[in-house]
Amino acid sequence: xxxxxxxxxxxxxxxxxxxxxxxxxxxxxxxxxxxxxxxxxxxxxxxxxxxxxxxxxxxxxxxxxxxxxxxxxxxxxxxxxxxxxxxxxxxxxxxxxxxxxxxxxxxxxxxx
Amino acid sequence: xxxxxxxxxxxxxxxxxxxxxxxxxxxxxxxxxxxxxxxxxxxxxxxxxxxxxxxxxxxxxxxxxxxxxxxxxxxxxxxxxxxxxxxxxxxxxxxxxxxxxxxxxxxxxxxxxxxxxxxxxxx
Numbered sequence: 508x509x510x511x512x513x514x515x516x517x518x519x520x521x522x523x524x525x526x527x528x529x530x531x532x533x534x535x536x537x538x539x540x541x542x543x544x545x546x547x548x549x550x551x552x553x554x555x556x557x558x559x560x561x562x563x564x565x566x567x568x569x570x571x572x573x574x575x576x577x578x579x580x581x582x583x584x585x586x587x588x589x590x591x592x593x594x595x596x597x598x599x600x601x602x603x604x605x606x607x608x609x610x611x612x613x614x615x616x617x618x619x
Numbered sequence: 620x621x622x623x624x625x626x627x628x629x630x631x632x633x634x635x636x637x638x639x640x641x642x643x644x645x646x647x648x649x650x651x652x653x654x655x656x657x658x659x660x661x662x663x664x665x666x667x668x669x670x671x672x673x674x675x676x677x678x679x680x681x682x683x684x685x686x687x688x689x690x691x692x693x694x695x696x697x698x699x700x701x702x703x704x705x706x707x708x709x710x711x712x713x714x715x716x717x718x719x720x721x722x723x724x725x726x727x728x729x730x731x732x733x734x735x736x737x738x739x740x741x742x
Contacts, residue, residue, distance in 0.1 A: 547710070550663070606668060611661065
């Protein structure tokens, strides 16, 4: 089976930094994605890691360690609009269709 | 570019009726599309992989006779929920891979582009 674990909820204040961890145990690995999803809307792509290391994209950064089966998404200078669910998804390499396995999502609540 | 649309955005139906949901890739070809279901405060659960011109591949536990998938062209996949019941009420989301030659060769990202979702309520 595939296991992708992330915390259920995190709360932080506006302007702060929050780190969302994701650990995975999958039969194969061909990339890890982070998506943002506001309630009632479709997920939007945030970042992609396939090699170890840090990928930075403005206020958002994502880190991957394949040997540890671990990733995190770092959100800096939090804004109220960042309140959303953040989904970690792994593309399992054994699947030629590029299927994604999603974690349960982390609800981030940004307070004033 | 890489826009995926879904229709309808929401639908309310009576128990026992069938509902068809369309997923379209507007500006790219999508040989492969995916259908997900999402219950409130839960993550996306993959239901099936839809391939143009062939039968869909369903995930374990998903009834293929209840959730009919047709991928008739490179830009359209449809999901029909047959004999819907209240427990089928959910948020249905499709996604598509952009497999046009220029994108495939220039990027290993091969990301999925998600549609805006369809909220189904069965009374």
